[in-house]
Amino acid sequence: xxxxxxxxxxxxxxxxxxxxxxxxxxxxxxxxxxxxxxxxxxxxxxxxxxxxxxxxxxxxxxxxxxxxxxxxxxxxxxxxxxxxxxxxxxxxxxxxxxxxxxxxxxxxxxxxxxxxxxxxxxxxxxxxxxxxxxxxxxxxxxxxxxxxxxxxxxxxxxxxxxxxxxxxxxxxxxxxxxxxxxxxxxxxxxxxxxxxxxxxxxxxxxxxxxxxxxxxxxxxxxxxxxxxxxxxx
Amino acid sequence: xxxxxxxxxxxxxxxxxxxxxxxxxxxxxxxxxxxxxxxxxxxxxxxxxxxxxxxxxxxxxxxxxxxxxxxxxxxxxxxxxxxxxxxxxxxxxxxxxxxxxxxxxxxxxxxxxxxxxxxxxxxxxxxxxxxxxxxxxxxxxxxxxxxxxxxxxxxxxxxxxxxxxxxxxxxxxxxxxxxxxxxxxxxxxxxxxxxxxxxxxxxxxxxxxxxxxxxxxxxxxxxxxxxxxxxxx
DNA sequence: ACCTGAACACCGTTCAAGT
DNA sequence: ACCTGAACACCGTTCAAGT
Numbered sequence: 490x491x492x493x494x495x496x497x498x499x500x501x502x503x504x505x506x507x508x509x510x511x512x513x514x515x516x517x518x519x520x521x522x523x524x525x526x527x528x529x530x531x532x533x534x535x536x537x538x539x540x541x542x543x544x545x546x547x548x549x550x551x552x553x554x555x556x557x558x559x560x561x562x563x564x565x566x567x568x569x570x571x572x573x574x575x576x577x578x579x580x581x582x583x584x585x586x587x588x589x590x591x592x593x594x595x596x597x598x599x600x601x602x603x604x605x606x607x608x609x610x611x612x613x614x615x616x617x618x619x620x621x622x623x624x625x626x627x628x629x630x631x632x633x634x635x636x637x638x639x640x641x642x643x644x645x646x647x648x649x650x651x652x653x654x655x656x657x658x659x660x661x662x663x664x665x666x667x668x669x670x671x672x673x674x675x676x677x678x679x680x681x682x683x684x685x686x687x688x689x690x691x692x693x694x695x696x697x698x699x700x701x702x703x704x705x706x707x708x709x710x711x712x713x714x715x716x717x718x719x720x721x722x
Numbered sequence: 723x724x725x726x727x728x729x730x731x732x733x734x735x736x737x738x739x740x741x742x743x744x745x746x747x748x749x750x751x752x753x754x755x756x757x758x759x760x761x762x763x764x765x766x767x768x769x770x771x772x773x774x775x776x777x778x779x780x781x782x783x784x785x786x787x788x789x790x791x792x793x794x795x796x797x798x799x800x801x802x803x804x805x806x807x808x809x810x811x812x813x814x815x816x817x818x819x820x821x822x823x824x825x826x827x828x829x830x831x832x833x834x835x836x837x838x839x840x841x842x843x844x845x846x847x848x849x850x851x852x853x854x855x856x857x858x859x860x861x862x863x864x865x866x867x868x869x870x871x872x873x874x875x876x877x878x879x880x881x882x883x884x885x886x887x888x889x890x891x892x893x894x895x896x897x898x899x900x901x902x903x904x905x906x907x908x909x910x911x912x913x914x915x916x917x918x919x920x921x922x923x924x925x926x927x928x929x930x931x932x933x934x935x936x937x938x939x940x941x942x943x944x945x946x947x948x949x950x951x952x953x954x955x
Numbered sequence: 956a957c958c959t960g961a962a963c964a965c966c967g968t969t970c971a972a973g974t
Numbered sequence: 975a976c977c978t979g980a981a982c983a984c985c986g987t988t989c990a991a992g993t
Contacts, residue, residue: 500957525986537987538958546986599884600829602892607922607929609885619919626921636928640937648881651832652842659835686852688859689840695869696840704873711948733976758967770968771977779967 502534504542508552515553515594519658525549554597557587558613565620573628574713580621581646581709584611588650592658599651609643611650630720638716645712653701735767737775741785745827748786752826752891758782787830790820791846798853806861807946810875813854814942817844821883825891832884842876844883863953871949878945886934 510532514523525546529536543549564583568576588595588611599610612618618639625635683690743765747756758779762769776782797816801809821828832843845851851872858868916923 502957524984526984535959536985537960537989540987541957596833600833600888602888606889606892607926610888615915615919615922619922622921622925632925632928636925637937639929640933641941644881644885644937644941646881647884648877648879651880651884652877655833655835655843656839659839682848686848688855689848689852692855692865692869693840695865696872700873704870704877708874708877715944735976757965759965768978769966770970770979773968774976 502532502538502542504552507532507539507542508549508556511549512553512556512591512594515597516591517593519593520550520597523550550597550601553594554601554613557591557594557598558611558617561587561612562614562617562620565617569620569624571624573624573630574717576621576624577642577713577716578709581642581705584646585650585653585705587611588654589657592654592661595654595658596651599647609640609647611646612639612643634716634720637719641712641716645708649701649705649708653705656699656701735765735771735775737785740765740772740775741782741789744782745786745789745824748827748830749824750826753783753830756783783830783834786827787834787846790824790827790831791844791850794820794845795847795850795853798850802853802857804857806857806863807950809854809857810946810949811942814875814879814938817879818883818886818938820844821887822890825887826894828883828887828891832880842873842880844879845872845876867949867953870952874945874949878941882934882938882941886938889932889934 507528511523511528514528514531524536525539526536528549529539532539539549543552561580561583565576565580568579571579587598595611598613601610603610603613605615608615608618612621621639621642622635625638626632630638683693689696740761744756744761747761747764757769758772759769761782762772765772772782776785794813794816798809798813801812804812820831828844831846834843836843836846838848841848841851845854854872854875855868858871859865863871916926922929
């Protein structure tokens, strides 16, 4: 039927291909839109076939998270020789890039239980954490300072980017809600509750402005300044 | 059969009771452990009966989040006359209390799409945001400063508490994994990968220490100081 | 070696029917 | 008025069977 080499059937499925397709599905319709059956369908195959290449849905999601963060580890390896401030800047921007290009998938990175208790999302691999600690230690951080910096850095990234991803994810499609059909122009279901919230009503334009880029940059600056101050008091 | 008043059957089910039970289930086994059928079972009733009192699972989860945050709004109302720094301190501690007592449920607050785009978790009600803005404005914050403070405050809470809840949630039961039976003493599946991560291995004791309380307090201090500096430059 | 059909134990949800 | 049985369209996962 289809073209194939003489002896062996080229396998139509592979773990990498399956994980790619899974990320694709999540990007389009969120984690709720990812089912083994929908994924099989998307790949032109029955759902059961996936189990040859992936240990189950849990493993599949793990694969998606790894795919998202693998790029990040590469950045970290590449930038490991930079000054620690430049390094953290570039890592932060790389994580933000992931959050922005995959707003519906980013919560997976944040929310799924990491393999070890001292792995703090969004840095989810031992390798990544090791590089980060190594860079800090190489620039004069004590053990305690390096660990504290790691903690502050991860908290900062998570808080900032989860909220930014939520806003962008809502634009893309949110929790799989159909948009366009249905209510004609009902711009949110808490619209009249604003009568009891005069400040929110008055400041609505300001509250709706998107300053995520600048906020991220200045919050990152603040964090780096604080780390530097703690480093050489 | 069972005791009842003369005329009317006292309804065995109510929205509040259902939502209470749902939170109970989530607290015990995480969001994955909450199904309409399991919840019905837990309440001694068929799953279909729940639909009289709750619009569906989505609405049920909304109810759980509201239940978790209702206490928070009360705190905010009670503390609205305090100085803005005291107010933010007390609100922050109230949110942390929720994260600590409901570590498996807290991600719901963080991750579920809020009703309006300018509602930033973990502050999920218009009322709560309005109180916060009002307090800040009453103490000399400009509109822009108040909105910026609101954004910084929510990012801080989310990053800090989501990570703290994740750690505590893993102890409680995590993603519904059975603990105790199974592998005898296999303390985590990335144990030998530590060969390639010398810093992580060396610093493992330090990385495993839990300083979430102090970190929360000092990060909160830093945030408040920054807001104060911005307020009167 | 790889994919599939059939099957099992679950989901959320609806609706006519019972009391 | 409130709860239920039966049913529908979905899930994840297993396993013997097909090619």
